[in-house]
Amino acid sequence: QVQVVQSGAEVKKPGASVKVSCKASGYTFTSNYINWVRQAPGQGLEWMGIINPSGGSKTYAQKFQGRITLTRDTSPSTVYMELSSLTSEDTAVYYCATLSTPDDYWGQGTPVTVSS
Amino acid sequence: SYELTQPSSVSVSPGQTAGITCSGDVVAKNYVRWFQQKPGQAPVMVMYKDSVRPSGIPERFSGSSSGTTVTLTISGAQIGDEADYYCYSAADDNWGLFGGGTKLTVL
Numbered sequence: 001q002v003q004v005v006q007s008g009a010e011v012k013k014p015g016a017s018v019k020v021s022c023k024a025s026g027y028t029f030t031s032n033y034i035n036w037v038r039q040a041p042g043q044g045l046e047w048m049g050i051i052n053p054s055g056g057s058k059t060y061a062q063k064f065q066g067r068i069t070l071t072r073d074t075s076p077s078t079v080y081m082e083l084s085s086l087t088s089e090d091t092a093v094y095y096c097a098t099l100s101t102p103d104d105y106w107g108q109g110t111p112v113t114v115s116s
Numbered sequence: 117s118y119e120l121t122q123p124s125s126v127s128v129s130p131g132q133t134a135g136i137t138c139s140g141d142v143v144a145k146n147y148v149r150w151f152q153q154k155p156g157q158a159p160v161m162v163m164y165k166d167s168v169r170p171s172g173i174p175e176r177f178s179g180s181s182s183g184t185t186v187t188l189t190i191s192g193a194q195i196g197d198e199a200d201y202y203c204y205s206a207a208d209d210n211w212g213l214f215g216g217g218t219k220l221t222v223l
Contacts, residue, residue, distance in 0.1 A: 044214060045151070045159065045202050045214040047212035061211065061212075099204070101165065102170050102171070107158070
């Protein structure tokens with residue numbers, strides 16, 4: 001049974017960084033890329049970046065270049081998303097997801113609140 | 117342009133057919149997936165490769181593509197289909213893009 005479990009909610013001050021983890025189990029970790037997607041309150045889905053758990057290669061959305069870092073540990077099967085220089089506009093639910101086909105797997109989401 | 121454009125809202129009566137469009141240059145070159153998201157839940161993929169339904173998705177969901185526009189069609193819409201729908205495309209160099217989302221109202 002596939003499970004994708006993210007770390008818990010975070011509250012950060014402006015200017016700080018946040019690091020969210022995403023642990024996958026029930027499938028071969030290196031067989032699916034992991035994407036990060038966020039959703040601000042009342043807003044749509046926003047693609048942030050993708051990492052290949054096998055080789056570690058990554059692609060970031062231009063909007064987050066310079067602020068986002070994706071990393072992975074193959075043991076345990078975990079991917080990390082770190083976002084720096086946080087502002088109130090980064091308040092959102094952050095999801096990791098394989099976005100694979102025919103089956104895709106999503107984490108439960110990690111709420112991140114940025115507030116002074 | 118690297119944008120996917122969707123209508124902000126679509127309304128349909130129960131039992132009627134709803135169509136949600138997704139337009140952009142990237143659609144002509146890359147497959148599109150559709151995601152359904154209900155309040156407080158993670159998105160669920162309801163279509164991939166423009167018109168392929170994942171297992172477990174009802175047959176009333178279908179997809180089509182023409183040029184720079186793809187369409188998600190829900191035939192015989194049900195109250196339970198009320199949700200936000202997002203199109204998504206992944207380009208060859210791995211970057212991804214979501215449409216702005218469409219709120220489907222069934223009433």
